[in-house]
Amino acid sequence: MEKYNTYSTQDFLDDLDFVRFVKYQGEADLAYWRHWRTTDPENMQAYDEAFAYLHALLGIERILPDPTFTDSLFQDIELSIARNRKKKKGRIIRIWTAMAGAAAVIVFMVASWYYQSMVVIQTGSGMLQTVVLPDSSTVQLNANSSVAYRRAWRWLSKREVYTTGEALLEVKHLNKDLSNIHENEKFTAYTGDLAVEVLGTKFNIRNRDNKITVSLLEGRIALRNLKYKDGVKVLEPGDIVTDGGEGFENLTRDKKVVQQTVAWTQKTLTGENLSVADLINEFRYVYGKEIVVSDTALLNRKIDGRISLNSPESIIYSIANILQANIRMEKDTIYLDPKQ
Numbered sequence: 001m002e003k004y005n006t007y008s009t010q011d012f013l014d015d016l017d018f019v020r021f022v023k024y025q026g027e028a029d030l031a032y033w034r035h036w037r038t039t040d041p042e043n044m045q046a047y048d049e050a051f052a053y054l055h056a057l058l059g060i061e062r063i064l065p066d067p068t069f070t071d072s073l074f075q076d077i078e079l080s081i082a083r084n085r086k087k088k089k090g091r092i093i094r095i096w097t098a099m100a101g102a103a104a105v106i107v108f109m110v111a112s113w114y115y116q117s118m119v120v121i122q123t124g125s126g127m128l129q130t131v132v133l134p135d136s137s138t139v140q141l142n143a144n145s146s147v148a149y150r151r152a153w154r155w156l157s158k159r160e161v162y163t164t165g166e167a168l169l170e171v172k173h174l175n176k177d178l179s180n181i182h183e184n185e186k187f188t189a190y191t192g193d194l195a196v197e198v199l200g201t202k203f204n205i206r207n208r209d210n211k212i213t214v215s216l217l218e219g220r221i222a223l224r225n226l227k228y229k230d231g232v233k234v235l236e237p238g239d240i241v242t243d244g245g246e247g248f249e250n251l252t253r254d255k256k257v258v259q260q261t262v263a264w265t266q267k268t269l270t271g272e273n274l275s276v277a278d279l280i281n282e283f284r285y286v287y288g289k290e291i292v293v294s295d296t297a298l299l300n301r302k303i304d305g306r307i308s309l310n311s312p313e314s315i316i317y318s319i320a321n322i323l324q325a326n327i328r329m330e331k332d333t334i335y336l337d338p339k340q
Contacts (some may be wrong), residue, residue, distance in 0.1 A: 173200020
């Protein structure tokens with residue numbers, strides 16, 4: 001049962017057991033899926049979309065005319081053709097041509113929607129989620145982040161995803177000959193104006209406050225800023241590069257720091273010389289709330305070590321303890337005032 005908790009809409013549509021359940025709705029299947037829904041899975045929306053789609057598709061029934069009506073209709077057609085063969089023949093051809101054209105337009109519209117529409121998975125405040133792509137690559141999303149990909153992924157000749165916020169991607173390797181890479185073996189992740197091209201690798205993308213940071217843990221990737229055609233940066237494991245919208249900058253190579261950039265997957269923040277301002281920004285990204293420090297000079301105070309991001313309260317009290325401040329809350333804003 002747990003395997004369905006991570007299913008996307010497409011995964012449900014591809015699952016033969018699920019299709020059987022929607023089509024026949026046997027007692028055992030009904031009991032199974034009722035129980036699954038009572039667990040309140042996070043992907044309930046994906047289940048509902050797949051169920052509605054299959055129910056509509058499988059519920060289509062062919063309408064058969066009455067035999068008497070059919071016989072009468074064919075007699076009328078034969079008499080009409082006999083009376084004025086050329087005129088009626090031309091009319092029938094025009095009718096069938098119009099029907100075929102209308103059917104072609106409908107098929108084209110449905111196909112266009114399917115090929116252009118996107119599957120979008122988005123996390124809320126304080127929530128992490130792992131998304132398994134159709135090629136078995138995985139995308140782990142930080143809080144208030146998203147990943148999107150084409151609904152027709154399996155029929156397209158390229159693998160592409162679009163991310164916002166922060167995501168850790170582990171890409172499935174399809175190609176063994178690096179000198180002969182086919183189009184459908186490439187994998188590209190887009191965020192903002194940045195494209196990350198990979199074959200098989202593990203990397204972190206962080207797109208916050210109009211600044212994109214890419215950290216490479218395994219493999220090899222090439223970065224392209226879509227605004228600058230000539231700007232390509234190749235990263236090796238341990239590399240971190242920042243793109244602020246005007247090209248690549250701040251390239252560093254430090255495997256220890258790279259590992260620290262994915263500490264969020266364990267709901268922690270790890271670093272040396274971490275400032276209070278950095279911690280407050282991370283709190284805003286994860287929980288969507290603001291922390292205001294009355295004495296702004298305190299924002300530069302440094303912190304070393306590991307800080308838990310498991311709950312907003314633990315972060316607020318940690319910062320207040322570091323700054324020796326009183327906590328004052330007003331709606332979604334937390335104020336930290338110096339103790340008198």
